[in-house]
Amino acid sequence: MKNFALIGAAGYIAPRHMKAIKESGNDLVCALDKNDSVGILDSYFPMASFFTEFERFDRFVDKWHRDGNKRIEYMSITTPNYLHDSHIRFALKSGAHAICEKPLVLNPHNIDQLKIIEKETGNSVYNILQLRLHDSIIALKEKTAKELEANPNKIYNIDLTYLTSRGKWYFVSWKGNESKSGGIASNIGVHFFDMLSWIFGPIEENIVHLKQHDVNAGFIKLRNANVRWFLSINYDYIPREVQLIGKRTYRNITVDGEEFEFSDGFTDLHTKSYENILQGNGFSLDEARNSINIVSEIRNLTPVGLVGEYHPFCKKVLI
Template sequence: MKNFALIGAAGYIAPRHLRAIKETNNQLIAALDKFDSVGVMDSYFPNADFFVEFERFDRHIEKLKRAGTQLDYVSICTPNYLHDSHIRMALRRGADAICEKPLVLNPWNVEALKDIEKESGQRINTILQLRLHPSIIKLKKKVEAASNKEKFDVDLTYITSRGKWYDISWKGDESKSGGIATNIGVHFYDMLSWIFGEVQENIVHLREKDKSGGYLEFKKARVRWFLSINENDLPKEVRKKGQRTFRSINIDGVELEFSSGFTDLHNVSYQEILKGNGFGLGDSEESIKIVHKIRNSEISKIGEKHLFIK
């Protein structure tokens, strides 16, 4: 049984981590969040110590260590811009980190963490659950079996409606979230680069506060992509059904079905991490470079545009 701490216990994604810790038969000994609406912990670890101040949480972890209680992992579910700092704290306390995506916001943050990882002897893991989805694994095998000269044509569309709260929260602040492409798209870019190889071209056609779109060319694919949190971008047939999310990956005219099977992927991620098979800094690097360039590129008129941008 390993000892875990959790930073960001009141967040949207925290219950998946709590469940994964419990269902892999491990123990949560401490949790932190500046918000105290964490009643969800009662369903998993009611006896875990809870803190609303980082300083007291950090001191508690140190006292446990001096008393002989080893902290093995720190799970990080905090806002994107805090990941770097919280990863460093985990390693400094002699624990491995398990961090939600994006691991960090900038490519140079990855390089710095590589040095700290090496110095500490600890490991940094990130959650890239799409790599564990059966449909995605099947697609990767299909692409690997195809001729190296063949390029697939891909249309990625992801619209997930968000209310007015989004813009007020840290997610609406690009300096904290990295913007739309980073906040809701980084796992898709990771999936695309994992399946189709290195990036050859990265063009941005649209970049607004609530939507973004562009063209990515990989070694084995030409990808037109569009991401949005604006419900007005939803296809009419989706809105008529009262649905607020639309997700589509179309490859050479064939829809990739991957809407089901997400429920247990955090559990699977934890199982692999505990075996020493987690996704690390090197796995995250390419997607972080992609979103950083999207965030900082000039808007272009050239290149193939996604249908929703046209």
């Protein structure tokens, strides 16, 4: 049994980490969040010490390992995106490995600095990239690898469409602040960009067609794929037929015109991620780099409008 700490216990994604810690047979020693709506702890670790002030949490972590030669081996980080870098540094310097939600950091240079601290401390950083553990996505990667072995120059044509409706609260929260979330592409798209670059190779070209507070769209050329992408939190852009059946999320990926289906199979991916990490097979800083490069570039590019290979849903925005 390994001992864990959790930073960001009141967040949306935190319960998945609590469940993963529990199901992988480990213990949560302590948790931190400035908000105290953390009753979910009772479902997993009611005896975990909880703090709303970082200073008290820091003191507890520092003192705890001095009592009986105990140790917090892993620190899970589920805080707002812009805090990930700082909290990873704290974990490493506290003698723990860091397990961090995506996006790992907002900019590639943050990865370079974290690699230095890994070397200084001897501890490691692991990113939750759970789509890489999805059975359907693994099957797609294996199929693609075989095709590329036979034809290394093959270029796939891909459309990525992801709409996940968010209410007015989104723009009041840190998620609506680009300096804190990284913007739409970082906040809801980074795991798709990671998955695509994992399968089809690193980025070679990056173009943004639309960049608004509730929608980003563009084109990326990977080594073996041309990708038109559209990401939005605006319910109005969801296809009418999907709205009529009461759904507020629409996810679609087509590869050479064929729809790639991976709607199911998400239930236990965080637990699988933790099991892999505990077995020494987690996704490292370098493996997060491709997706961080992509979303960082998107944030800094000027949109060119509807020219070139733009996603068909872009016309919904400009009608």
